[in-house]
Amino acid sequence: MPELPEVEWGRRLALATALGRRIERVKVAADPIVFAGLSPRRLARALEGATVIGAHRLGKYLWLELDRTPHVVLHLGMTGGLHTPTRRFLPLASGIKEPLTRWPPRFSKLQMIFGETLNRKIRGGDEGEEGDEGDEGDERDIGARHQLVLADARRLARVRLVDAPLEVPPLSRLGPDLLNERLSxxxxxxxxxxxxxxxxxxxxxxxxxxxxxxxxxxxxxxxxxxxxxxxxxxxxxxxxxxxxxxxxxxxxxxxxxxxxxxxxxxxxxxxxxxxxxxxxxxxxxxxxxxxxxxxxxxxxxxxxxx
The missing domain is CATH 1.10.8.50 (Helicase, Ruva Protein; domain 3)
Structure with a gap:
């Protein structure tokens, strides 16, 4: 199962890919297990047109904060990972790193395609955070580079829509984060x-x-x-x-x-x-x-x- 370091890597990848960008299109697999009864149509309607203003993590959960509610909360399950066309697979510490040979990758469950950066208030990481690619490169390939996919072969990942992620279970039941809330x-x-x-x-x-x-x-x-x-x-x-x-x-x-x-x-x-x-x-x-x-x-x- 992806643990805190792997999920934090995924959060930083999401931050570099999506921060400040409008979700132009969403593709959702028909998987009632991963989406816990959430229909593809409802999920796509909730996300399309929203702008990502933050990428956050608590423990093994991560979520994209949007400029409107609800926000999208992800748990990677046992083998799930986040992917972009130009970045390697989420490096599951216990797994084998495989080259990205097809796009979207096998077992894709949720694919978000982003547009241009919009001038919105953004949150979710320090400026210059490791893994942030910004807008480097040829602008002509923005459509290809700025995509984010959740893929999971074993269908144990979960995707939810939540208005206030920290205020409701499961996140509200978690203890202090081992990276961001170090105790004395x-x-x-x-x-x-x-x-x-x-x-x-x-x-x-x-x-x-x-x-x-x-x-x-x-x-x-x-x-x-x-x-x-x-x-x-x-x-x-x-x-x-x-x-x-x-x-x-x-x-x-x-x-x-x-x-x-x-x-x-x-x-x-x-x-x-x-x-x-x-x-x-x-x-x-x-x-x-x-x-x-x-x-x-x-x-x-x-x-x-x-």
Missing amino acids: FAAFAERLFRRRGMVKGVLLDQAFLAGAGNWIADEVLYQSRLDPRRPVQTLSREETKRLYAKLYRVVSFAVSVQADKTRFPKSWLFHRRWGRVDGAVTSNGQAIEHIVVAGRSTAFVPSVQR
């Missing part, structure tokens, strides 16, 4: 120790902190040297400090390299956690075991994580 150590510890259960389960709880998923939780616990089955109430102050530091470090680093797994440190468990391979070891030669924790497949290193 004291606030983190207080929030952590209000919870019961295994530490991995708490990290996966989006009401605790929004954005971590399975690979982030495994990586953070490995780097923190904590067994994923440890009850949170048994963590010492020093262990809690390690968990706090590694959690924010892993997320911020993955975002800084645009969720590109080839740029993750070679020492990360990430590179060796996939596939339940017998005899898998870390870069230091330590045995990796696979178990189920909090209902999720979990990779951990018993000789390190206590």
